[in-house]
Amino acid sequence: MKTTTGKGAGPDAVLDTRERIVRAASRLMQRQGYDGTGIKQISQEAEATLGSLYHFFPGGKQELAVAAIRHGDEEFADILRGALESAEDPGDALVACTTTLAEILRASDWTDGCPVTATALGTAGRAPDIQQAAAEAFARWRGLVHAKLTAAGFADDAARDLAHTVISTLEGAELAAQVSRSEEPLHTAGRHLARLIACYR
Amino acid sequence: MKTTTGKGAGPDAVLDTRERIVRAASRLMQRQGYDGTGIKQISQEAEATLGSLYHFFPGGKQELAVAAIRHGDEEFADILRGALESAEDPGDALVACTTTLAEILRASDWTDGCPVTATALGTAGRAPDIQQAAAEAFARWRGLVHAKLTAAGFADDAARDLAHTVISTLEGAELAAQVSRSEEPLHTAGRHLARLIACYR
Numbered sequence: 001m002k003t004t005t006g007k008g009a010g011p012d013a014v015l016d017t018r019e020r021i022v023r024a025a026s027r028l029m030q031r032q033g034y035d036g037t038g039i040k041q042i043s044q045e046a047e048a049t050l051g052s053l054y055h056f057f058p059g060g061k062q063e064l065a066v067a068a069i070r071h072g073d074e075e076f077a078d079i080l081r082g083a084l085e086s087a088e089d090p091g092d093a094l095v096a097c098t099t100t101l102a103e104i105l106r107a108s109d110w111t112d113g114c115p116v117t118a119t120a121l122g123t124a125g126r127a128p129d130i131q132q133a134a135a136e137a138f139a140r141w142r143g144l145v146h147a148k149l150t151a152a153g154f155a156d157d158a159a160r161d162l163a164h165t166v167i168s169t170l171e172g173a174e175l176a177a178q179v180s181r182s183e184e185p186l187h188t189a190g191r192h193l194a195r196l197i198a199c200y201r
Numbered sequence: 202m203k204t205t206t207g208k209g210a211g212p213d214a215v216l217d218t219r220e221r222i223v224r225a226a227s228r229l230m231q232r233q234g235y236d237g238t239g240i241k242q243i244s245q246e247a248e249a250t251l252g253s254l255y256h257f258f259p260g261g262k263q264e265l266a267v268a269a270i271r272h273g274d275e276e277f278a279d280i281l282r283g284a285l286e287s288a289e290d291p292g293d294a295l296v297a298c299t300t301t302l303a304e305i306l307r308a309s310d311w312t313d314g315c316p317v318t319a320t321a322l323g324t325a326g327r328a329p330d331i332q333q334a335a336a337e338a339f340a341r342w343r344g345l346v347h348a349k350l351t352a353a354g355f356a357d358d359a360a361r362d363l364a365h366t367v368i369s370t371l372e373g374a375e376l377a378a379q380v381s382r383s384e385e386p387l388h389t390a391g392r393h394l395a396r397l398i399a400c401y402r
Contacts, residue, residue: 033323036236111325118322120380122234124312134380164377164386165393169366172373176365179321179335185369192366196397 018056020046026068026075029119031111034065034130065119066133072115073137079104080141084148091194093148094166098190101174102183113178114171141167149197158200166193219257221247227269227276230320232312235266235331266320267334273316274338280305281342285349292395294349295367299391302375303384314379315372342368350398359401367394 024046028037039061043053057063083097084090104112120134142163149159173189225247229238240262244254258264284298285291305313321335343364350360374390 031323031325033234033236035234036323109326113322117376121314121319121322121376122232122237124232124379125310131380131382135382138377138380161389161393164389165370165374168373168377168386168390169370170373171376172369172371173366175318175322175372175376176339176369178325179332179339181332181336185365188362188365189369192362192397195400196393199396199400 017046017048017052021048021053021056021064022067022071024048025064026071026115026119027112029065029068030072030113030115031118033118033121034061034123034127037061039064062127062130065123065127065130069116069119069130069133069137072119073133073140075115076137077140077144080144084144088152090145090148090152090154091197094170094193094197095190097170098173098186098193101170102177102186105174105177105186106183110178110181113174117171117175138167154200162197162200165196169193218247218249218253222249222254222257222265223268223272225249226265227272227316227320228313230266230269231273231314231316232319234319234322235262235324235328238262240265263328263331266324266328266331270317270320270331270334270338273320274334274341276316277338278341278345281345285345289353291346291349291353291355292398295371295394295398296391298371299374299387299394302371303378303387306375306378306387307384311379311382314375318372318376339368355401363398363401366397370394 021042025037025042028042028045039050039053042064043050046053053064054060057067079100080097083100084093086096087093116134116137120130123130142160145163145166146159149162150156154162169189169192173185176185177183222243226238226243229243229246240251240254243265244251247254254265255261258268280301281298284301285294287297288294317335317338321331324331343361346364346367347360350363351357355363370390370393374386377386378384
């Protein structure tokens with residue numbers, strides 16, 4: 001159970017503060033990247049003191065980025081799971097997924113792309129734990145697609161390969177849509193992924 | 202004609218200094234993003250004074266980022282053009298393209314991904330000229346794929362749509378390969394793009 005205000009002295013309030021910090025870090029890094037986001041801005045956006053921020057994340061920004069990526073991982077997994085469950089046919093489900101992603105992207109005025117990419121990009125080499133969290137996110141999303149495909153009767157090998165390309169294409173189409181401020185790359189990707197999957201039937 | 206040292210008083214030397222600055226900015230922003238890259242680091246890496254940097258780019262980092270994206274645009278266009286010309290069949294050519302991208306990525310220890318994405322991501326909203334340069338890059342790359350497909354006999358509409366998904370998938374697979382430090386997403390994407398294109402024959 002969560003409090004709505006985040007105030008009060010119970011364990012719910014403590015949970016809420018941490019959650020608010022992670023959500024703020026996730027949203028800011030999604031929009032501005034890791035280096036573009038400062039600890040102070042996160043604390044302001046989360047309405048949490050710097051003290052409480054360092055209480056929950058003694059490792060500072062880098063530790064927060066890992067938590068932000070895990071939050072983004074869950075967020076995208078929920079969208080993907082919802083879309084995959086919305087239709088029996090995996091191809092139809094992926095079209096639904098690109099439609100949802102396009103709606104979210106447009107509603108955010110093209111700022112809220114993949115909740116993991118902007119945070120992870122540019123930290124390669126200097127922050128292996130951030131990189132690792134991003135790799136785990138991609139692997140989990142592929143796992144959801146793989147499960148949908150095998151449940152629909154695809155062979156394990158084909159499902160595994162297709163899951164790679166589904167997630168890569170969704171990622172790239174979201175990026176292209178964001179850059180060009182247009183839903184078209186996502187809608188086109190949805191249709192093509194459905195077609196590709198049908199080829200492997 | 203270019204001098205190799207960048208020293209001397211002729212127009213070649215002037216060209217060289219500007220070129221060195223743009224290349225340094227492009228490589229650093231590709232690896233560290235826009236916010237992770239400072240003007241000082243660019244001037245050091247380019248072996249150019251801050252004075253000459255501001256001489257060529259009075260608009261500072263933002264103007265440099267636009268030039269860096271245009272440089273990355275050309276760089277990727279060259280790779281893509283080379284791969285597209287390497288085989289008659291567009292599908293085979295795209296497989297060659299993913300192989301080349303995988304080699305470059307591995308050789309850079311997974312740091313040199315798309316030369317445009319990291320620079321453009323996170324600047325949406327605050328730097329429309331950076332965003333615009335990135336959108337032009339994506340459009341140019343799609344144009345190369347579109348031309349290859351129409352030359353191979355594809356209908357204009359199908360070629361246009363496929364070009365969208367080819368570029369989105371290459372982008373996303375490069376990102377996935379970078380994050381997971383594995384060539385697999387790229388090789389898989391190459392095979393699947395060839396298969397998708399064959400579907401539209």
